[in-house]
Amino acid sequence: MARYVALFGSINVGGNRLKMADLRAAFEAEGFSNVETVVASGNVLFDHDARPTRGLEEKLTLMVHDRFDMSCAALVRSRDELAAAIADNPFAGTNEDRIIHTMFLDGQPTQAQFEVLATDKWIRPNERLALGDRSIYIDFGDGAADSKLTARMIERRLEHKGTARNMRSIARIVAKLDEEAKG
Known part of the structure; x- marks a missing residue:
């Protein structure tokens, strides 16, 4: 398993209000593990099988849209x-x-x-x-x-x-x- 960070744009600014507990639950429901949030502005740490981050970005963008009816960018990066x-x-x-x-x-x-x-x-x-x-x-x-x-x-x-x-x-x-x- 690799450790990643998802950086969401437009969460908890403007009208896009989302509780971090709800975001963590959505990650867990999608099969991500060891999910944590850092600061309440859409920074999520998670474990997932190692793979190109582009695919993870697409998956997370769709997840937030489907579960919370929000359109926002999800950018995934490693610690390095x-x-x-x-x-x-x-x-x-x-x-x-x-x-x-x-x-x-x-x-x-x-x-x-x-x-x-x-x-x-x-x-x-x-x-x-x-x-x-x-x-x-x-x-x-x-x-x-x-x-x-x-x-x-x-x-x-x-x-x-x-x-x-x-x-x-x-x-x-x-x-x-x-x-x-x-x-």
């Missing part, structure tokens, strides 16, 4: 992929961890798609972007609250679904996985 989202983020340590994000994507955008996003007129002068592996790294400068650089805008420009987590949240999930591994 999450740790890389911290280590590879060129903005790490240059601003507050709550302002530096990784947006995990359901595929790899082209350089041309990224350039369209990075040069968009709505990006504030103090906001920075970098392309990652099935992700983009974002420094929101003064904060994400007033930014026009929304998930919807990013998804439209890159033509990929995604969900973002700040450095602090990613570090908490990696720490939880490391704690579990120590037993």
